[in-house]
Amino acid sequence: MKPLNSLRTGHLIGVFLIFILAAYGCEKNEGSETRAEIEVVNRLNTPVPFADLLITCQSSFDPPRECDIRIEARTDEFGKYSQTFDLPRILSVYASRATFDTVIIGVPPDTQMIITKDSLCAESFLSIVEGETTSITMTLLECN
Numbered sequence: 001m002k003p004l005n006s007l008r009t010g011h012l013i014g015v016f017l018i019f020i021l022a023a024y025g026c027e028k029n030e031g032s033e034t035r036a037e038i039e040v041v042n043r044l045n046t047p048v049p050f051a052d053l054l055i056t057c058q059s060s061f062d063p064p065r066e067c068d069i070r071i072e073a074r075t076d077e078f079g080k081y082s083q084t085f086d087l088p089r090i091l092s093v094y095a096s097r098a099t100f101d102t103v104i105i106g107v108p109p110d111t112q113m114i115i116t117k118d119s120l121c122a123e124s125f126l127s128i129v130e131g132e133t134t135s136i137t138m139t140l141l142e143c144n
Contacts, residue, residue: 036128037082037135040075040095042120047079048140054094055083058125089128095138096121119143 040051055071069089075081096119103114120140128134 032131033133034085034088034128034130035082035133036085036091036126037080037133038075038093038095038126039135039137040079040081040097040122040140041137042140045139047075048095048097048120049075049077049079051075051079051095051097051140053081056092058090058092085128088130091126091128092123093126093136093138094121094123095140096143097140 036055038053040048040053042048051074053071053073053075055069055073057067057069069091071083073081073083075095099118099120101116101118103116105112105114119142121143122138122140124136124138126134126136
């Protein structure tokens, strides 16, 4: 009679272990963040440092709901920006960079200084997925 009892106890322990492992495997990964990473590059795929970013949310409802996100930021010296979000979102990302060039024409004391401004920009959408890091690379081109 004892072998039957120990066999039943072994089955119960096995079922209990399977239940614990299944529950652990189904547990949501609490360590992962909901993060967006944006990289801004130029036409030559070189990072654009200190590019201006405007990040707003896009409503997927009809009629659209009011946007509750408006982030004005700058990329770092490596052309990258990252932000953590609480919930999944669909974001509209606008990146721009203004460059100035100064040309001096003439011979002193009769000189003229001409300052030209050139704007580069890009626009894209970014879908933030809960618990994941979503990355996008934006290429700046001449603005229309």
